[in-house]
Amino acid sequence: MSKRIRKAVFPVAGLGTRFLPATKTVPKEMLPIVDKPLIQYAVDEAIEAGCDTLIFVTNRYKHAVADYFDKAYELEQKLEKSGKHEQLALVREILPPHVRAVFVTQAEALGLGHAVLCARPVVGDEPFAVLLPDDLIWSRGAGVLSQMADIAEQTGASVIATEDVPAEQTGSYGIVATEAFSGRSGRVTAIVEKPSPDTAPSTLAVVGRYILSPKIFDLLEKTRAGTGGEIQLTDGISALMENDPVTAYRFQGSRFDCGTHLGLIEATIRYALDHETLSVAARELMVNTLSELGIREDP
Ligand code: G1P
Numbered sequence: 001m002s003k004r005i006r007k008a009v010f011p012v013a014g015l016g017t018r019f020l021p022a023t024k025t026v027p028k029e030m031l032p033i034v035d036k037p038l039i040q041y042a043v044d045e046a047i048e049a050g051c052d053t054l055i056f057v058t059n060r061y062k063h064a065v066a067d068y069f070d071k072a073y074e075l076e077q078k079l080e081k082s083g084k085h086e087q088l089a090l091v092r093e094i095l096p097p098h099v100r101a102v103f104v105t106q107a108e109a110l111g112l113g114h115a116v117l118c119a120r121p122v123v124g125d126e127p128f129a130v131l132l133p134d135d136l137i138w139s140r141g142a143g144v145l146s147q148m149a150d151i152a153e154q155t156g157a158s159v160i161a162t163e164d165v166p167a168e169q170t171g172s173y174g175i176v177a178t179e180a181f182s183g184r185s186g187r188v189t190a191i192v193e194k195p196s197p198d199t200a201p202s203t204l205a206v207v208g209r210y211i212l213s214p215k216i217f218d219l220l221e222k223t224r225a226g227t228g229g230e231i232q233l234t235d236g237i238s239a240l241m242e243n244d245p246v247t248a249y250r251f252q253g254s255r256f257d258c259g260t261h262l263g264l265i266e267a268t269i270r271y272a273l274d275h276e277t278l279s280v281a282a283r284e285l286m287v288n289t290l291s292e293l294g295i296r297e298d299p
Pocket of ligand 1: 112132135172173174175193194205206207208232233234
């Protein structure tokens, strides 16, 4: 498995119930972080890593995601006619011309492992990436998937992104045990989905970026419902590990859990403060708001 990845899978069939009522009509992947919908950040990261085929695993309620990546002729014509060239470029740059989007339906919400399996006919027999758009990862240098693709290419192993979490949070993540790390990488020796702190093999958590061998598909076909009654990607990886190397990678960057309200707020603050044109005004606005509310900067 030493080819550069070209295909990226985005499981986006979730209902986003945590963000109701906003997600009653707008999929959570379309919620904006400053000036782009959440999904665009993951898509940009995949394209930066060299992917040219984006596979969205979706459901019948997620028309907005497909519409977003489709060409909007009428809108483009209107913008062109009214001379709004900057806005026209924004709409046209959503996907570069060499990238194609493919939509696959997950008819039943049977779990992340099942969602990934739904992409099998499009992925075929080559290593591929999985990106969970809820995990938004800000990075100053190369994006996380690009960092991981380099390692997968060099080593031929599957690679999963990991980060240390507080012990009381192991129940929210896949948790890995590894051999000793060399630099940022260590071979995975065990992986468990959402263990309680007293049974967790470590506090090294899986975050939503994976580069996987296509061998995982046969294993996912055989994977039965696990934690939460769902077919877990973690269990497929656990089976893969028995015969194939899987590397845990401590990525460079900051992750925001945009599956929670606070994570979404935190990401918005970070991206606003780092924004090319908005950062100065955003900082001023934050300082003024804190002072108006009588909240001191340094408590
Ligand atoms: C999924 C995976 C879990 C992983 C997490 C990362 O869980 O099942 O192993 O740690 O994503 O965000 P979810 O957050 O979808 O429940």
